[in-house]
Amino acid sequence: xxxxxxxxxxxxxxxxxxxxxxxxxxxxxxxxxxxxxxxxxxxxxxxxxxxxxxxxxxxxxxxxxxxxxxxxxxxxxxxxxxxxxxxxxxxxxxxxxxxxxxxxxxxxxxxxxxxxxxxxxxxxxxxxxxxxxxxxxxxxxxxxxxxxxxxxxxxxxxxxxxxxxxxxxxxxxxxxxxxxxxxxxxxxxx
Amino acid sequence: xxxxxxxxxxxxxxxxxxxxxxxxxxxxxxxxxxxxxxxxxxxxxxxxxxxxxxxxxxxxxxxxxxxxxxxxxxxxxxxxxxxxxxxxxxxxxxxxxxxxxxxxxxxxxxxxxxxxxxxxxxxxxxxxxxxxxxxxxxxxxxxxxxxxxxxxxxxxxxxxxxxxxxxxxxxxxxxxxxxxxxxxxxxxxx
Numbered sequence: 001x002x003x004x005x006x007x008x009x010x011x012x013x014x015x016x017x018x019x020x021x022x023x024x025x026x027x028x029x030x031x032x033x034x035x036x037x038x039x040x041x042x043x044x045x046x047x048x049x050x051x052x053x054x055x056x057x058x059x060x061x062x063x064x065x066x067x068x069x070x071x072x073x074x075x076x077x078x079x080x081x082x083x084x085x086x087x088x089x090x091x092x093x094x095x096x097x098x099x100x101x102x103x104x105x106x107x108x109x110x111x112x113x114x115x116x117x118x119x120x121x122x123x124x125x126x127x128x129x130x131x132x133x134x135x136x137x138x139x140x141x142x143x144x145x146x147x148x149x150x151x152x153x154x155x156x157x158x159x160x161x162x163x164x165x166x167x168x169x170x171x172x173x174x175x176x177x178x179x180x181x182x183x184x185x186x187x188x189x190x
Numbered sequence: 191x192x193x194x195x196x197x198x199x200x201x202x203x204x205x206x207x208x209x210x211x212x213x214x215x216x217x218x219x220x221x222x223x224x225x226x227x228x229x230x231x232x233x234x235x236x237x238x239x240x241x242x243x244x245x246x247x248x249x250x251x252x253x254x255x256x257x258x259x260x261x262x263x264x265x266x267x268x269x270x271x272x273x274x275x276x277x278x279x280x281x282x283x284x285x286x287x288x289x290x291x292x293x294x295x296x297x298x299x300x301x302x303x304x305x306x307x308x309x310x311x312x313x314x315x316x317x318x319x320x321x322x323x324x325x326x327x328x329x330x331x332x333x334x335x336x337x338x339x340x341x342x343x344x345x346x347x348x349x350x351x352x353x354x355x356x357x358x359x360x361x362x363x364x365x366x367x368x369x370x371x372x373x374x375x376x377x378x379x380x
Contacts, residue, residue, distance in 0.1 A: 030266045059248035062249060063256040066252075066257055069220075075222060078218065
């Protein structure tokens with residue numbers, strides 16, 4: 001998506017350690033009018049697929065998920081992050097290993113909000129390893145719902161996220177696909 | 191706001207310990223079309239006040255803040271919760287005591303996104319003690335911005351939140367004001 005690539009080039013800040021900060025418009029400060037355009041694009045990509053609910057993960061997925069959901073006219077459900085112990089029985093839970101924070105955490109949703117009749121679109125801001133999205137997909141499968149697909153804003157194509165998700169039978173749509181990036185040369189898109 | 195009061199009566203679940211769960215439409219699963227109506231109401235209440243940015247707190251404030259922001263045509267900034275140690279120098283930080291979790295945590299925002307020229311509207315889902323909102327207000331004051339006011343979805347008027355905030359010079363608008371509630375008798379609004 002051209003609009004997004006231009007914005008990343010303009011406002012994204014790359015630092016050592018393969019870090020791309022887009023906190024001026026996507027995941028700390030949120031340019032809501034801009035995110036609405038991304039939401040419309042997700043709706044175009046998944047138009048007519050019968051999505052009944054959008055699933056995302058706190059905290060940085062919530063904004064883009066809500067602004068996207070209004071074009072699908074469906075509710076959003078966000079998975080909460082927690083410790084891996086002390087999971088109650090009225091939730092579905094799944095584990096994620098975070099390479100960024102070098103620890104495992106759990107993602108949970110209340111059972112009552114994921115139903116076998118649901119057709120889920122999973123939305124998140126970044127696709128890198130795909131671990132977080134895979135954990136969300138596992139919640140859906142435990143609940144017996146269909147996963148229509150995955151929509152991520154920015155994909156690092158040189159990491160294994162897409163392959164991991166596609167190997168698990170998931171359709172993946174990303175709005176900007178980064179081929180490579182470096183502090184010296186900036187971002188190059190696919 | 192009648193629409194919200196009716197929704198709370200219909201879908202809110204009260205449990206012992208003064209707990210009102212609205213997780214089916216407000217802060218776990220989010221009824222986005224409904225939340226847009228709340229967003230329009232916040233815009234009506236603060237129309238013409240020159241709001242330049244909406245400030246909220248992760249995670250449950252983000253959805254309502256983003257859906258509200260589109261009617262103001264302004265960005266959202268969400269404060270991140272963290273530990274009270276190890277605060278970096280490029281953020282504004284403030285402390286909150288959570289009575290629910292019986293511990294202190296910090297709220298932080300990047301300095302670059304709160305500017306003296308900003309006119310801030312603070313949005314959150316619940317107003318009870320007012321501690322979280324007060325911490326957000328402190329961030330704004332440290333940054334030297336003007337706070338136009340506070341918008342909360344559900345206010346427990348029998349707690350001290352409104353008084354605390356008004357004593358701090360803040361205008362407070364809540365869309366539903368609970369006078370009292372109990373498991374036996376349900377919710378009564380002001």
